[in-house]
Amino acid sequence: MFTELNSILNTSPDSFTQGECVLLSDRHSDASFLIHHFLSLYLRARCRVMFLGLVQSFNHYSAISQRLGVSLTQAKEKGQLVFLEGLKESLSVLIPQEAETGSQAMDFLRDPAVGLKSLYEFVRSSAISSGGGEEEADGAEEWGPAVLLVDDLSVLLSLGVSVESVLDFSHYCRATVCSQLQGNVVMLTRCDGVEEEDDGDDEGLERLLKGLTHQCSLSLHVQGLPTGYCRDIHGQVEVCWRRRQGDGQYTQKKLFQYKVNDKGASFFAPGTSSAVL
């Protein structure tokens, strides 16, 4: 959890807006450090976290979260974290074995044209299972609102799923987790290539990014510096609030530069990096 980012977004483990749909995106850069921030933030806030880790193994996230002060293994044991390890599950789909009782979440790999309904069912059942209103066994801890994190959505396009299916999936996740359960959704999508693709939009990644931007309420877009590589500044983040704030303030966009280091990332206004001042 990055303290500077918390103050920028006005969140903290004790108070954060509920029902938010956050979109993390990057272009020619890597925004996955933001996923680790949100993961550790919501685990510290004692929320029920569902993590769809489609691109890295569990150990990868575990190791990084350890450096941020959160133990994923412990959270998983306590039932706070539900982790879908996409890489491992996909192996069981591609190489089916007889006595497999794995979840059907990754079934879209068999036939991508079918869509992501089974993945959504997995999300819904994990979100609802020990969420609001059910009488759990004694000793089960009370967790906060449900949070869904997805890392990342653009890889689904490479697996053959259409842009429409991914947008439908994100819509359903938002409807269930944000509106019905008053939780939060954080999704990462990546794209490369030039930004302004005007016509003949068969660049799936661009269209996916635009569709997700329309759906989200807060977007963080990570890019490299327009002037090129810099050792002390790793890139810039554009934070865009798409919904009116409750008290009438209408902050639209803010630009920050960031640097990722061992135990986190620091954010600062453009031109105020400690290496410069």
Add this chain to the structure above:
Amino acid sequence: MLPELLQGTDAGGFLIIQDSASYSGRDLLKCFINAALNREEAVHVLGFEVSEEELKDGLKGSHVQRLHFHNAYTDPLGWTDQPAFTVHQFCLEELTRLVKQTSHSKPATLVIDSLSWILRHHSPPAVCKTLQQLRKGGAVRAIMGLLHADMHQRGTVGSVCHLATSVITVTPGMKGDEAVAKMTKRSKSGKVVQDEEVFSIRNELTVVVQSKSSQHGPKQADPEEQETDPTANLTFNLRLSDTEREAKEKLALPFVFSKEKKTALLHSSPGSGRILYEPDANDDYDQEDPDDDLDV
């Protein structure tokens, strides 16, 4: 022109608000809904993209009960067992039935949020056909729709907007909460009016038009700008009086080879030396025959 459009569309009118990822047109759509509710019209909203709470957020007053929200947000594709309204039900019969369910004396206004959702799941010709049937049908008095122009190909957007009687394209403005609206209105007589305005939306969902400007960004220079006089406003004098200008033009510059100088050099004045030249045999140097022994 924006306040004029807000005041109401004629019967059979079809308004489209086009937006993009950089600026959401939903707030403007809510202003239109608010205006319609204030005019005591019954408004039916087909909500695909946002939930009922989010759409009703900001709409205040008793007239909100005239707003009927048809929930197509929680399950638009029928993935659960009891979907309220799915995108596949977007056809004339279903919509007419939906609108007639809540019977009112006046035909209702139908608001579609958003047309992009429907266009993602139905082919554009089918959508256009349903919209046209709705307009002529009589069950609804006017239709308003939100369209995300950057989600579809230009041809699709063009086809759907062709059906509309008014199209408003919103883009972000210069300052924080301002936006620019480009409007095109087609009246029944065939007259087309276009306009561009800068507006902002107040908290009570009213639109304030800041300026009826067609000013583009500050980066674009004015096309016919007056040539600024560089000799104005100086502490020293750079201007020439008439006599000074004459003298300046008369002056012969030192290294310009004018006709006078040429004649002066060629016809040297008496008293100066004369140069007499007689060609010498050694001076006759032929480049192609330096030893002078070729028999050509």
